[in-house]
Amino acid sequence: MNAHTVSQEPEIALSGVEKIFGTDDKAVTAISNASLTLSKGEFVSLLGPSGCGKTTLLRIIAGLEYPTSGEVAVRGNSVWSGRKRSVEATRPVSMMFQEARLFPWFTVAENVALPLRISGVAKAERMERAKALCDMVGLAGFENNRPSELSGGMRQRASLARALVTDPQVLLLDEPFGALDAMTRDTLNMELMNVCARAKVTTILVTHSITEAAFLSDRVVVLAPRPARIIGIEELPFPRPRDLDLQRRSEFQDAVAHLRNALTGGMQ
Template identity: 70%
Template sequence: MTFDTRATEMEIKVSGLTKIFGDGETAVTAIENADLSLEPGEFVSLLGPSGCGKTTLLRIIAGLETPTAGGVQVRGRSVWDGRTRSTAATRPVSMMFQEPRLFPWFSVLDNVALPLRIAKMDRKTRRDRAARICETVGLKDFLHHRPTALSGGMRQRASLARALVTDPQVLLLDEPFGALDAMTRDALNLELMQVCARANVTTMLVTHSIAEAAFLSDRVVVLAPRPARITDIVDMPFDRPRDLDLQQSTQFQSMVGRLRHALSEGA
């Protein structure tokens, strides 16, 4: 099924995307003929059961996994030409994973500055930029700490800062706060929403949490169990900025119920 055909210029455009792992009798279809577009500055969540192909879709957009068929464009450039990845297409893209993936022998500041070091930016400039990003996500007082001295929430803040330090136009988030306690997750979701709004970054989030998807997103994409097929796209009717009180409203609970129903209908 095809959704979301729009005339405006798209930041991300997924067309007829299919991904099959393996071949013959052992082949597994992870994604089947997916079509999806994101506008510049939009926040979209992918919501679906475990193993339905959400992360695979994210990795193909990021240029980390090759598609079997179909294509992905970022800012008008094709990410894949066959099995060849376009560096130009993925340059504006940054991805944050479920685990922080911080180097334990680096300070927070040096972990955050690492993408700029790889890009051969001079030391002072990259550390100054990393320090500014760290302050934005609440790490001003932890620049010289090692990751092992930080809480799980602080490590994820550092991971988010590292994803943002290159000033990406597209931010891909693979359940970044799923392992955190509810209060820390709420706090980081608020910061994530504020940072993305300030940077006007186009964001795609993979999550299992219906409430998280409803709270953060402009639209929620509902996926069926494997192979991933888009069964519904639900607009979230909430004004921005949003605060946690929104989750207590009747309208919010109604949208959570609608998403839950869409998930059960697609199963």
């Protein structure tokens, strides 16, 4: 575990998680016997081929999809009791999706502040918080713009700010920058890494990019094709803070090659 991790107490714990869609001869196993723990402040990526069940596993942790069997706990609280989700367990959790999902009739600040509005936070307080988050993710000066006036990268910045506005302890990211060009993606990955470090938030990123996983993560969990099975957990020993020059170093390229071998080995 890297030195920046501030606690060895499990922040997230999965034990024997399985997910089956359908019944009888139409049953499809999406996840098989997934067990994993994360410590507070850790950044872990779920790496696997498209359609392997990464997003389903993330949704189970988020309380959006119930597991067929197994246990999921966040900060010691069980997320699921059968098909019933615990509000207490999921309260510290925030999720960012592949699409920004911003409301076009709201300004950037209003979109960012929306979770606080739903929670009943007073307007002045929630807008102050939204402005601070806009500043943090590089959207200062764009608070009053509409989503249609933003680039794709800026919309994803707004989505990240909205995910952080409630001060979550756990941040779940479902390939949030996958549709962006390489340069914008690199820039936003740097922003993401810095924001997560400042917020001391425990983060799980779903990705199929080996380089992205190696660059951002403390550990990378390698998943086999469906059903998703954990076939390897690789530690990334690179100290933080990290910059893009790391990707040019031979030890980083060796780590990427090692992850690629683990991934392709599991696909055979």
